[in-house]
Amino acid sequence: MQTLGPLRPRFTELLKLPWLTKPFNLRAFSSTPPADYSNQSRGGLPRFFSETLPSSKGGVIRVQGDEFWHMTKVLRLKTDDRIELFNGKGGLVEGCIQNIDRTAIDFVALEEPKLVLPQSPQWHVFAAFGSLKGGRADWLVEKCTELGATSVTPLLTERSSAIADNRVERLQRVILAAAKQCQRLHEMKLNHPMKIDNLVPVVAKSKLSFIAIAEATPLVGALTSTRTESSGLIIVGPEGDFTVKEVNMIIEAGSTAVGLGPHRLRVETATIAILATLMLWSDSQQITNP
Structure with a gap:
């Protein structure tokens, strides 16, 4: 019976293969970031937050606190590793x-440091999520950050x-972590x-x-007759919904009531559904009308 032994390459022959003899770098931290900062969905260098940036090429600053811990204890970065600060x-x-x-x-x-201007459109979220429990408020602001909301107001x-008050502090940390994860250069603002x-x-x-109201005109249908604007508001009520008085006040001020389907949605679900839809709609409008 024929054996497979003779078919196995010798160890010395394996060493001659080009992928073993050619030097290569195991670290992912030496990759080059994308030059087009308007599209941040592609990966790049590890990015960390710093309120202060070097003023010019060759400038040196110190990074401490949570970002220092993340760099050295979590990612275990070493001297000469390349990173970005924003x-x-x-x-x-x-x-x-x-x-x-x-x-x-x-x-x-x-x-030299770069300054990237904010991208339009700018959607501002107003959502009654103060009473949400079990990390649902964290999830709401995290996803608003990832989707590109300009601000969130409880x-x-x-x-x-x-x-x-302690929840506000926690939400600020969630926003910063989400901004780093999604390669966002402009931190979403959490208003009072x-x-x-x-x-x-x-x-x-x-x-x-737009204000999310049950049984109102479906959001997608409302957008077909809506003019394109560079900024707008998204308004979502609490789990018990707005009172009739509150709805009337907001609509009389000029907001358009829109529906999000036949089911009753949680606050965070409704917020993300309307924000995602409007961000996609805004992107398609920019492509159609550059």
Whole structure:
């Protein structure tokens, strides 16, 4: 019976194969980031937040705190690894880790810092999510960040009247983590909680706003007769829905009532459904009418 032994290549012959003899780098951190920063869906260098960026090529700053921990303890980055820093306001700079000590890393810029302008359209979310439990509020702001909302404002209504201060701090951390994960250069703004009385004049000044209401005209149908605008508002009520008085106030201020299907949706589900639809609609309008 014939054996497979003679078919096996010798170890010395394996060593001659080009993929074993040609030097290569196992680290993913040396890859080149995409040059087109308007499309951030593609991967690039590991990106970290820093309020302060080097002012020019060759500039050095120290990065401490949570970002230092993430770099060194989670990703285990080393000296000379290339990374990016962003400041959440469109500032971005590529560089490398020059030095690591017990409390911080020294980052040196390898190029001139860039300033990327905000992309339109800009959708502002107003949602009554202060009473959500079990991490559902975290999920809402995380997905709003990923989808590209410009800001999120907790709404205070008759049926959702408060949001704890410590939750606001946690939501800020969730937003920053989501911005890093989705390669977003402009950090989504988390506004102070707002009452309906204060929302009404905001709606009146806006050229385009939608309020999610059960049994209203389907959102996609409403968009067929809606003019294209560079910014707008998304308004979603609490789990118990808006009161009739609140709905009337918002609609009379100029908001368009839209429906999201035959089922009753949770606050976070309705928010993400309408935001995702409007972001896709806005993108298609930009392509059609550049």
